[in-house]
Amino acid sequence: MATVIINGQELELDDDERLNGIQAAARLGYDIPHYCWHPGLSVVASCRMCLVETGRRDPESGEISMMPKLVPGCQTPATDGTVFVTESDKVKQARAQVEEGLLINHPIDCPICDKAGECRLQDYYFEHGQGSRRADLRPFTSRRRSLGDTVTLFVDRCVMCSRCVRFTREITGTGELYVEGRGAGEEIDVFPGFPLANKMAGNVVDLCPVGALGDKDFLYSQRVWFMKSHDGVCAGCSTGCSITIDENQDRVYRLRPRENPHINEWWMCDEGRYGYHHVHSEHRLAGPQQFDAEARQYVNADWSRLPTELDKKFTAIAKRWPGSVAGVLSPHLSVEEAYLLAKYLRGVDPEATLVLGPVPVEGEDESFPQGFTIRAEKCPNRRGVEAVLEYFTGRVATFDDLLPDVAAGKLHAIWVSGGYRNDWIDEATAESFDAADLLVVQDLFDSPLMQRAHYQLPAAAFAERDGSYVNVADRLQSFRWAIRPPMGVRTEGSLLWQMSAMPGMYRAGEVLAEIAREIGYFSAAVEEIPAVGVDLKVNLLV
Template sequence: MATIIINGTEYTLPEGERLNAIQAAQRFGVEIPYYCWHPALSVVANCRMCEIQVGSKDPKTGEIKMIPKMVPGCQTPAKDGTVIVTDSPEVRSHQAMIMEYLLINHPLDCPVCDQAGQCGLQDYSYRHGQAIHRFVEERTVNPRKDVSDQIQLNMDRCIMCTRCVRFCREITRTNELQVERRGNHAEITIFPDRPLDNPMAGNVVDLCPVGALLDKDFLHKQRYWFNDQHSSVCTRCSTGCNIVAEENRGQIWRLRARYNPKVNDYWICDEGRSSYKSANDANLLPAMYLREGGQPREAPVDRALDTARTRLKEIARQGGTIAAVISPFLTVEEAYLLASYIKGLSGEAVLALGPVPVVGEDQTFAPDQRQGRTGDTSFVVPRPFTIRAEKCPNRNGVERILKHFQGEVIPIDRLRERAASTPFDALYITGGGHEPAYEGQEWTKLRDGAKFLVVQDVWPTDLAGTADVILSSATFAEKAGCYVNATGRLQYASAALPPRDGSLPDLDILAILAERPGGGPISSRDVLSELAGQVPAFAAVRSLDGPFPEFGLPLDGSEEPTPGMFRYVDPWHAPRGRVSLAT
């Protein structure tokens, strides 16, 4: 194990960790300010904000020898005997000088800047800057420009950290951004006729520490500090990227990447980033419905649920055939409750996997694995990022549930064929995806293949319009539960929104239908514990004790279930408290 000295105090680094001075200081709660460094990008050391005093301690004599000049912490490996000084008058004076330099041309537009509240310039100017601005010459003014249809660049605010340029060169390897000219004329720009439109382009907005790159979807719409931050999982494809959903006043305003070294590192794709819009859609089902007089009519929640429960029980008691379609957009807890409920009605009931949307082919971005300037490959994240063609979050988990309850996975197409030849007495269909799944005549034919039809969905689809009972359920943002991604990792997503008026979370709907003790609401953790004891494929969950593992749990048992690990996060992007407005 390596022993290092930070500001006169000795610390021991865990065995095998290869860190630079910034990372080592963060681990022990000591701040070294920085802008250009990022753990997933190569080291360029061009902002000079992280310069510190560094030396070494002789293991035999104990003598400490310091390097005469300050050096960048991002380029300095923390190894046995390394001495780091971050709080000396010389270091503080240097930080104030660098902040003054970075702010020479920066406009004082914090009140109208979308980055306010999570801005590295704001935070470090307060902590490490100086109150007097000595620069009186005319400032360099650059017009704002669009680098793509979704991203705006304000060069006035740019501090030339080049994080965005390195991301496009090293992570996506699409090379749309470049540094043009030199000195105070330098600016970030795109190559001619090559807009920043790669499928992961939105990550440059998250990477930018100052608000030079802005997402037009979020621009001037909401203040960061008004938003509640909710840890969730992206449900736009089967990769299962970890995200932060920002919510205020019953609406999702944006999704941002949340660090998970086992799944998505620091990134999400643009398709997932924009998927929050489906949770805010004005066309979502506003209520429960019952078919009366040949037309669906709005009904109270309790009446709709009571009708569905009574009719299904009656059909089962008379020996009727029952089938259920379990959507791959349901959580594993919801899929388990639905499967156990339907099988509890009739042991001969048929369970089918709902539509699995597939668009194109998997798209993988293999990062550049060239070594950083320190010669240490740990400064670059080597794992590829894959945008899956399978556009649902939980096919893997639902299939495990289906195999447990009936020994095989029946695709919905097979169920449709059977319904066309031998109609079911009752059919229970679930949806809940980002787009309506049951649109068109080919789906309304299922109505002919069922004497009693229940549709549980968030969209008013063609099929729902023919149903006897329509149960308005929750979008991905309105419910909590777990999903199993394409690699078999079970991950927990928290709810970011309350249920819409006239709807209920799927878990509560199913708990009421099944007449579980207490009815609803019901805890997803309680159902997950029950599921782990009943379904062998989820046996790894039984070893959980305490909080759900922050980075998920592989169901093959290849990892110990730990609640989390130390992670390196930009200090200005750390979650902040929400300020509530009195209304």
């Protein structure tokens, strides 16, 4: 076990740990400022903001000998006997000089910069900078250059940390970005004819410590201090990236990756990053509707009466035709919602047919050099819903398995959950549901099947629900709602909670606790779920 001394405090490291000075100091609560270093990228030690004093302690005599010059903390390994001093006057002076040098060539345009409020240059200046500015102010403008469809470069704001360049070379392997020029004339640019167009390009905006790289989707849309941030899970594919949802007044303005070493590390794909706009689409269904057979048109339904009304109709059909009730559990449902729906339908009809809804697949899985994978399976919770189905039915039947019984008129009451953002059922398939006496469809958008439903129920989007998803690697992550659903929309969980005669408000945590007790696959979720999720395979015998 290695012992490192930081500002007079000893830190013990395991033999297999490989930390640098920045990481070791953070263990003891010391924040060493830095621009160029990032744990997911190679070390270049170019910004010099992390300069610290270092030395070694003699293992026999205990004497400490210090090096005469400051060294980059990012490039200095924390090994047995290493000594770091991060708060001396010498270190503080060096940080102030680095800050002053950066600001000499930096436009003071904070009032119009998207990074204002979360800019390291701002934060470090107030914490480590000189007491007053000794150089003349530059113009309040910056040259602007488009790097691709999603990213804009504000040239003069750049501090040349090279994070974006290293990302495109080491993480995506596409290498669109490079450093042009030398010395004070260095600039970031793209190679002629090769714009920044890889499927993870948006990550360079997150990596940029200042306002040099702007996200065109977010640019000038919201000030960061007005927004609230919520931990969430990306619903774009079965990778299930941990994300941060930034919103203001129930409107999502951006999605950012949240560090999770077990799933996405520090990254997310652009498909997931920009795949939230359907949440605020004007075409979303709003308000439940019921088909009036006499008027032959849809009329508004009342959420306060719907749970009781639907329960009576499902119960009546189950008594008249046992085994004629069916439920389609969408892979967009949370684990808790799928469990409540299956439990309710099996409670009404012990022989109810339960199947997995259509699993959207687009192309093939796409992996990048460092292992990040964009899945072709465009839903977040197929594995979780499959586990629920296996518990209730002993197998996983698919939507295609249901269609022959539907067409034959064997099923009289069908509940179809959706949540799909794209077309998922065609006219011919939807026609086979015409024979059902009761068809309930809950979805985000209109569809041929929705037009045949006796009850049209609007569904909640991923940012509007509480629950858990299980990704393709059997890792369960829980999340809370970030925004409230539009007026007239009720989450699936709250509706099914009431239909199941559960007391009070919908509580996803209580449902998950019940699932963990009842279903062996979910037993690892019996304790509180950490921010990085839990591996459901940990308690299973292999």
